[in-house]
Amino acid sequence: MATFPEIPDAAVLTASDTTEAYRHDESHLTGDAPLAVVKPRTPAALRELVRRAKAEGFSLVPRGTGTGKAGGCLPMGPAVVVDMGQYEGRIEVSRPDLALRAPASALLKDVKAAALAEGLFYPPDPNSWDQCAFGGSLATNAGGPGACKYGMTRQWVLAVEALMADGEVHTFGIPSVKCNTGPSLGQLLIGSEGIFGIITGATVRLIPAPQERLTLLLPMERWHDLLELPARLVSAGYLPAAFEFWDPSVLADLRSHGPEAARRMPGEALALLEFDDRDCGTEAFLEGLIEALGDLAEHLQSATDARQREALWEVRRLTSVHLKERYPRKVSEDIVVPRSRVREFFEAMEGMGLPTVTYGHLGDGNLHVNLLAAGETPRPELDRQLVDLFGICVRLGGTLSGEHGIGLAKRDAFHHFSDPYHLEALRGIKQGVDPLGIFNPGKII
Known part of the structure; x- marks a missing residue:
């Protein structure tokens, strides 16, 4: 592919001097040069990206601000990096529901600040909390010091909005703590590092802000x-x-x-x-x-x-x-x-x-x-x-990653130490939700 056409409602970067940074994150790894970097603003842009990926045989690699430490957002092979930093939406807090909805493009620090402005608290606090994107924190199931008491990001997610292989953005879950309608596809997306679909936003649970420290x-x-x-x-x-x-x-x-x-x-x-x-x-x-x-x-x-x-x-x-x-x-x-x-x-x-x-x-x-x-x-x-x-x-009963994830950096080790049934189950899910393998291939599984 010599050139990459324009995408509606999106900025497209193709010059090597503007795409070079997207070959790196905070890991020690370097990805391949992407075909392009696309910054979608609307679902229409995402829909077109999926259509072209299927027709032209390239993959879609989601990216937040690039603070990940496992190489999960690095392009491999013919790939387009999907930078979610300009995606539409705003942060909305519902005090009666003790819930907050935000787009993937929001910064985690702004999500936490919006909750605090209402006297509420969103606990997940990775070390990069003041730099990372909300979407990236969801895709990697971010942790941090507060996980000691409050657990990982996964424990706080009520509903997830995500681009799936049919080209549409779907919502999995509701903005309430009780939703018992079978297995949760939304929870499957949390920590998946974009291999099943691209998270576009989420609704998370809040609690009253602590008054003493x-x-x-x-x-x-x-x-x-x-x-x-x-x-x-x-x-x-x-x-x-x-x-x-x-x-x-x-x-x-x-x-x-x-x-x-x-x-x-x-x-x-x-x-x-x-x-x-x-x-x-x-x-x-x-x-x-x-x-x-x-x-x-x-x-x-x-x-x-x-x-x-x-x-x-x-x-x-x-x-x-x-x-x-x-x-x-x-x-x-x-x-x-x-x-x-x-x-x-x-x-x-x-x-x-x-x-x-x-x-x-x-x-x-x-x-x-x-x-x-x-x-x-x-x-x-x-x-x-x-x-x-x-x-x-x-x-000793532990594991090889607590919060950074698997990505590229630990993929081989993950395969070495995982139960083969676990790996095959994950591959089966991948085949079921992304049969053409367009979302972030080569990561985790």
Whole structure:
């Protein structure tokens, strides 16, 4: 195809200098050069894209703002990237329904802000919450620190609007918490990374916004004591809204080379705890928490105002950026192990003897393990190291991705560790809803 014709109600980019950026996301991978990048504004544009894809044999690869870390939005083979950033629609909040509807083009930060303006709360908070698109967060089932208490994006979706293989936009679900009419095709689309269809919008569930927050910094003199803490808190009846951590290696790196705020961070290892319970600002709540922590609470520090809280969270959010700048060829994984087996995981990791630093969501066992020497490691050896890492997680009852997804980056590993029946079932669903394979081929399955 020498040229790509115009699409009604859409902008079409074909020049290589404007499409080159669409070969990359936040992973270490590079996609093929797309035939074009199309920015649809209406269902009519999407309908025409599907018609042409079927007639001319190219695929459609959906994309938000490109903050994904698994290569899920990268073009492969003859493909058109469908940039949903200009798709029509506005954010609408229904207080009586405790629901919010937004187009895929909305930014997640604007979705969260619209809910908060009505005194309501939409919890999903991936690290890129202030940059990523709402549609992308749905397609990848985004997580974040808040998943410790509030779960993943999937738990909050009531209805999904999506372009399917017939060229039409369909709505799956209703804007209510009760809808028991057979299996949910809408839920099937959440986390599917665009392989079944392209999400154009969704209605999500809201809750009243928390009125209190208690943010605590917990320095640990003995690193392994921290690993027992998630189960200890839950057993005592405390479920943090977030429970983040830095291991000794990443904390030492931040102290030596990080921003000024990070250089003052105490302890051999460090935890960031946040609660948003109704009474978490009371002395009684804090006293009960200190009792649950026992001798680990000796150096506990509390953020006394919003400025201090934001400073602590800023260091947490900048950790990924800092490591990428320091080790540009590192490979970062987002594995999961059950809370009760976190210590076993780290003991097994020590046995691997690899230069790694780890931080992330200790409260739900979603750990960001960074292999610092990946860029200097021959690819076959790196692949073996990753298989060994994933194998530890699977043996402990976990999995190879907690929030970043599979995409291209983990496709081979996903096939290696998945139940063959599971894979065949997914392929059968793909064949059923996208028989010509036009939506994001080569990802996940």
